[in-house]
Amino acid sequence: MKKKKFPLTRVILAAVIAFFYLPIVYTVVFSFNSSRSLTHFSGFSLRWYEKMFSSSTTMNAIWMTFVVAILATILSTIIGTITVIGLSKCSRPLRSAVGMINDLPIMNPDIVTAIGLLMFFATMEISKGFVTLLLAHVAFCTPYVMLSITPRLRTLDPNLADAALDLGANPWQALWHAIIPQLMPGIVSGALIAFTMSFDDFVISYFVTGNGVQNISILVYTMSKRINPSINAISTLVIVIITAVLILFNLIPMIRDRAMARRKKEETA
């Protein structure tokens, strides 16, 4: 069985990862371009970083993007998880109706969702800004979360919760200790997709925000003809921030494990 050290699937995975990172490397390299071009390198320069750090609009937009994406991810993941579990106990017509409605924001071109929400907020005379932006993001992220969790729930043993209840757990304990852990991989990928959707959204954000609240995508897309590598600089900064956060979260449990192991050793010694 073990003669194949590098099965084909791993080769494909490696190729896919290379494919994913080629444009990223390209983006980072061009953030140091000395000319305005995004496709032709003419020399090393830090001018786009200077421009980015000196612009409070840009820095605010980066901040706003993270805040909205994180909040929208948390909210939509919680709402999505709860709803999927609840729906699994509902009648089939309701389930398929919700499923179809959920497909709408995924399937519709963003502009359609955006115009719909724009008209809705205008009719309700809701003043546009951070709150409307967040509401809209939660609205279009939640269907992605639900789509990711549903298949896992479907393969879940329907008797799992009952078994937990029989063992004396109350319904919430059953939910928290028996069902949620089983759904975890789906919840995680749902949250990752929600974060992506929120982080990268332009069209919907554009039409539901106002009063100077802007995210990175709005700045990048409206740069229009005067597009320049400052958007690469912004992207590079985003990569650095996210990588740093991920490394940090990777390190904390590791350090804690080490510390605990050491304490145990000391105790036994």
Next chain:
Amino acid sequence: MKHRWLSAILGGTLLLSLLAGCGGPGTEFDGTNKSSGNSDTLKIYNWGEYTGEDLIDNFEEEYDCHVIMEYFDSNEMMYTKISAGDSYDVLIPSDYMIERLMKENYLQPLDKEIITNIDLLADDCRGLDYDPENTYSIPYFWGSVGIVYNKNTVSRDDLEREGWNILTDTKYAGRLYLYDSERDSFMMALKALGYSMNTDNEDEINAAYEWLCNVNDTMQPVYVTDEIIDNMINGIKDIGIVYSGDAAYILSENPDMGYYCPDQGTNIWSDAMVIPKNASNPELANLFINYVLTYDASMDNTETVGYTSSNADVMADAYGEGGIYEGNEAYIPRSGCEKDEVFRDNEVLRKKLSELWIKVKAK
């Protein structure tokens, strides 16, 4: 193991969002101005990357106020938000859109007592057809639309003889970029056929449609938008339809390129500052418009963006000796060509174009 990892992420994000609630750099979640003592806020709605580097900072300092800038990428995008009731103090749309906003009663007249710098405007962009008295609008940038061509491979004689019809000259097939915009494409077609670009005669519009279909079928054009600037600088193709401001930049980066406006006439465009009716701070808006007209502010604008200034002195100096566009043939829009026109708001044409343009490209 996996679970601990996840709870760490969740905990961390919760912490972050708490932090976010307390405010990050700048702290402008609702757009209210908390940082400066003065409560005056000016909301500007402008094209992206369309202001001088220091213009806003200087204006904020001089008038002790706070500026919020939002951006759009097309006039229609802006119109959508305005028609949904969003309020701004200053907008900077293009000619035909200003006319539409005027017609639909979205704008308020400018206060000429405050805008005294109106005298600094270049003659050629003063009192354009859509607003003859500059009652509602003051030009910000302006220019023409023309052909950028590679001087080594495209003969100037062909250009002068054929004008826009060079786009149907199969000698240059496969070597041209068209600008992916229904207005600009139909403009060239109508001009090539000798019609007005503001026509509402269906036969003329259909003839222009046939002309464009012919270009599409015989010339293998590529329809691009922003990428045209980079691609022409790198000389990937030989002919491109370009706005004069972008052409000036292309010419300054690649000396092989030239700029030509056909005698058949072209579009003289302008983006101008207007104040909507529902502006919350019209006085400051008028002050801002007046400020942009000053020599220093206009110079900052044209140096950063590269488009032609509406200030006569700045225009002359940028083109003159030592200016950033010294002797650049695309920087100064030509004047005196009778066939040049300004886009008007024309509902018949607008509808017809949107219908036909998709058909030209999707064939």
Next chain:
Amino acid sequence: MKQFRSMAYPYVAWISVLIVIPMLLIIAYAFTVEGTAFFQGQFTLANFARFFSDAVFIQVLLRSLRVAILTTIVCLLLGYPAAYAIARAGKRSTFLILVITLPTWINMLVRTYAWVGILQDDGLLNHLLGLFGIGPLQMMYTDFAVVLGMVYNFLPFMILEIHTSLSKMDPSFLEAASDLGANRTQAFLRVTLPMSVPGIVSGITLVFLPAVSSFFIPKLLGGGQYVLIGNVIESQFLTSGNWSFGSALSLIMAIIIMLSMFLTRRLDRNRGIDV
């Protein structure tokens, strides 16, 4: 477990407000005379008639479906083995999932511009090919560039979804299968593949639906002449200002896609039961 049922109700209320009402407004516009607001009450079927009376729109729709199907197939062919390898990577799989997701947090426009630079006539790829004496190849403004851009953008979702359903698989299933005399291929076809069907269906949904309506990637990598239905709809709203026709187009598209999704889910249901 009826007490859980009530957990779904808040969301039903929420989507009614934030998804259904805006969608009803769009539907109202689809039946409205061009250039008027729906509350003016001038209703018409002209927007639909215009779509069906002009072959060009049907061609555009077919082309969009073709590109989306092609994208979905490529994503499935690349995504399944990749997800399989990740699910097999044990402790490192969480890390690999993050590696896969990280690129999607870079702005789509920026990533697509990078592809323009790579695929351009005098771009990176042609330079590399030139070293081997190949090319330069015309890659920009072709089907290849558009599908590549779409696959690049949507493949991570396919991998995530398939990985989700594979990761819960108990290796003892496979052992049991091989104990019963199944070889690797049989074990895969009989055990692994059926179990991952729900993930595949979610993945297809997440790739196919947005791919049909995408407009930015075809515009940048295919050029303006590469008109897909998403571009038409977008331009109706953003450049032509014809909301009525744009709404009608998106409604037609929605109905067609709903039908095809319905069929896909039928497949899932049928396959899902015999697990």
